[in-house]
Amino acid sequence: MNALVTYQVEDNLALIGLARPPVNALGQPLRAAVLEACERAATDMAVKAIVLHGANGLFSAGADISEFGSDASFAAPDLPALLLRLTQLDKPLVAAIGKLALGGGLELALACGYRIGEPGTRVGLPEINLGLLPGAGGTQRLPRLIGAQAALDMMLSGAPAGADSALTLGILDRLSASADSLLDEARAFAHELVANRAPARPAAPFPAPAEGLPEDFLARFRQDNEPRWKSRLAPRLVLSAVEAACLLPLEEGLAREVALFKQAEASSQSQALRHVFFAEREAGRIPGIDGATLLRPIRKVAVIGAGTMGGGIAMNFANVGIPVTLLERQGEVLDRGLTQIRKNYEISVKRGKLTEAKLEQRMALLGGTLDYADLADADLVIEAVFEKMEIKQDVFRTLDRVCKPGAILATNTSSLDVDQIAAVTSRPQDVIGLHFFSPANVMRLLEVVRGRKTTPDVLATTLKMGRIIGKMPVVSGVCFGFIGNRMLEPYSREAHRLVLEGATPAQVDGVLTGLDLNMGVFSMLDLAGVDVNFLVRDSNRAAFAHDDSYCRLGDELYALGRYGQKTGRGFYAYEGRNRQDDYEVVALAERLAGELHIARRPISDQEIHDRCLFMLINEGIQLLDEGIALRASDIDLVWINGYGFPAHLGGPMYYAEQLGLDKVLAGISHFRQALGEYGEMWFQPAPLLERLVAAGKQRIEPL
Structure with missing residues (x-):
């Protein structure tokens, strides 16, 4: 069998595992291997049902983005044709979705008649982030599965849905008890379908995806969202594809989707967004740093300054479970800062983005102090005081005295010379610039400013930490204003x-x-x-x-x-x-x-x-x-x-x-x-x- 898939038949089930690490990207070689394996299972009289899964746990993160814009994107078997063929098999096909089914990965799962996930499963159609629309049946099959409005929301946001949400929406039929039991429970699900003589594909829950919505829903949706979309093409093409799902038979809708996808793929906007996608991955490649660079452990963080910026910086670490100590000179200023952090979290609770339990959990990770001595055990200290060289240098002289050896000392300056700040310490090799953008708990960019004496392990550690807290870290050298x-x-x-x-x-x-x-x-x-x-x-x-x-x-x-x-x-x-x-x-x-x-x-x-x-x-x-x-x-x-x-x-x-x-x-x-x-x-x-x-x-x- 092809090395890109695993194939075994046991107890009348064909188990087909996607085996193209790291994320089972659905490039042409893997598409061909999946088609070959499914055709083999379809013609094997001993096989009564098929289970498609990720051989190493992860289902599929989607298409091979490097193929977009090239002939390989639609090289046979192209993804739309492969998935259409899967829908025509006369045996139940169960997708066992471990960890991720994104983009083409979710479209692959939608082409299966049945889907089971595990508690950590996330599913989504993020093509909008590349200036594209789902092009392998997603805009036609998802609305017929969960309705036009829910499908539009998922495709236009590009955000993945967690397992419970996917189950509630109807994207998943079942959830396994754990990730470890997913494949066993998928087998049991397949046996149950065979025993009950279930159809290879159940009837669509929403054969008319717009049914139950106001007659002018799509027109009003376009009118309400046009100003927000500005000149972006992809959202308009997604809406056009969903309109096709609501108005046309499936076969015609699929043809319309392919045409719209090709229009998006050829657009300058999608080419630009694909440039950004690869730029984000390239930004982490730093000369002198590789997998062998040892990272410093960051178990506790301190932030100097509890104002708007300092509080926002602290929230980033509490959000990922890292304890933070906020230092201020005056008790009332510190109290005001901690109160503002709580208010920020309460806004998220009101918007349904955070639970009360999570709020209290995060606040418990945030402590305050008026004494520099309480920072002695911090692994990373971030200064966020007034943007004046003399003030920042005074802070770093104090940090140099109280912080333990090996602690990373970071300045949140937006423009000042990091080398001049580092020079007042006895450990300039441990000093780095971490320029957060305001509001620091929201903005994605983190300029990581490498000083003349900053060591590779300090740089590597802060880059890794930046990604952990959800930032896009970009390295800059030292000059006024950085990049x-x-x-x-x-x-x-x-x-x-x-x-x-x-x-x-x-x-x-x-x-x-x-x-x-x-x-x-x-x-x-x-x-x-x-x-x-x-x-x-x-x-x-x-x-x-x-x-x-x-x-x-x-x-x-x-x-x-x-x-x-x-x-x-x-x-x-x-x-x-x-x-x-x-x-x-x-x-x-x-x-x-x-x-x-x-x-x-x-x-x-x-x-x-x-x-x-x-x-x-x-x-x-x-x-x-x-x-x-x-x-x-x-x-x-x-x-x-x-x-x-x-x-x-x-x-x-x-x-x-x-x-x-x-x-x-x-x-x-x-x-x-x-x-x-x-x-x-x-x-x-x-x-x-x-x-x-x-x-x-x-x-x-x-x-």
Whole structure:
């Protein structure tokens, strides 16, 4: 038998095990092996039923993503054809779903007449995260199994359902008592089906998937969700496929699904999202670190500072069962911080995302102290105090005295020099930057800043811990602002300068959100705090002392106490969270332009796009050239997960490649000439960009 499957017949059952480690990805070789095994069982008169399972416990995590966009994706037997054939077998086919059935793995299970899971089973159709839709019957069979509304929710969220939820929905017919007993109970289930002369496929619970829903359900669903989908194609194609399930016979619906899948697969959005998928896996590959690198144990964590950031950081560790001690200087501040953490968890309870028992369990892992001596047994200490070098250095001098040898000392700085912080300790090799993004218990990005003396085991340990707490860790070298905030500076600079030259904050933000960024520059600054941005910029005035006129608008707003949403006034005026244009800001920009002798003129949306995005891209290329970022794709991950750059554009570096590096360089060169002294000063192409274009390269990579 093919080495990719195991095959044995016992007691009138054919047991077919998927055996393509690590996750039984359904590439063409495994598809062919499954088809061969099922055909063999179908023609064996001694076989009365078939049990399909994961030979090593895990069922299948889905299709082989490396095949997408290539001929292999639909190489015979393609997955739709394989699964159609399975539905035609005249013997009961039981899917024993261990651990995971995701994407094509769940579609494989849906093609079986019966399904049994174990308590840890998770099932889902996450294709939406790759800009795709289920393309092997999922959009047609799932609605007929659980109804159109529940199927839409699962496919559009991409989130997996746990075993109990899958049983309640009707995706699973049964649950085994344990993972160890799954295969035995699947055998018993198959014998029961044979004894009861059950049909190979039971009748669909929802032959008309939209039955019971309002007549205009699908049209209203589209109307309600269009604004949230923005320019994303995949959600619209999923809805079209489910509409086909509701309106067409199964055979025609399956044909419609394949056509829609191929449209999604060929789209630039799916190509970008597949780039992001592989970028996430590549981000963990760090020169000098491999499987032999010994990790330091992290059993207890301490966080210095119980404010919004410190509390959010602490929650990440409590969420995964790691005890955390929060340190503050004043008891009332500490109490307030712990109370806010409880309130955050209570919000999750009200939303049904957390049980009361889990809330209490997590709070029990959180302790507070006013005494540094209580941190003596911490394995990882994360400082989250005010963003000022002197304050952070004082904290690290104290940590150096009280923390045990081998403890990892991390700073949550967003911009300061990690090496300068490490230098005040006697153990700079144990110091690292862990830049969490606010709100720290929600945002996925974690910039891991490797100091000059940070040892490989410290870096490897923090990367592993970042993944454990659900973050996307990306390594950065030391420079002002690291990857994300250093790139934010020229991006934000151009936005400010464009308002001085004649654009409005709303026009600039509108161009950026029109590209599907979550926020424009000015709404982002108002949310983060105009004061926070001023203080960060003020600490780095030396970097642009030759001309800081472009940020005068932000400086003036800071001086006026217009700090953004929290004061009700910033670049915009606010009533609650409702944002309104503010003519006073436009008038202020006009006055400042006059004082600075900046000519005002109408600004086109294209100019806003090119100046903001090309300067963002240019700085990213410079970071790669300096070795601050290891890969262009790492930069993409930072901006997608930390700054709201749309994943379906692939991140700023991937976006630049799609625009054409020659076009980016030409745009920068144009503005260097067109904007006079300002252009000469700021529109300097990164040398790597010039080298890449001169060499005819289409990809951003060191050269």
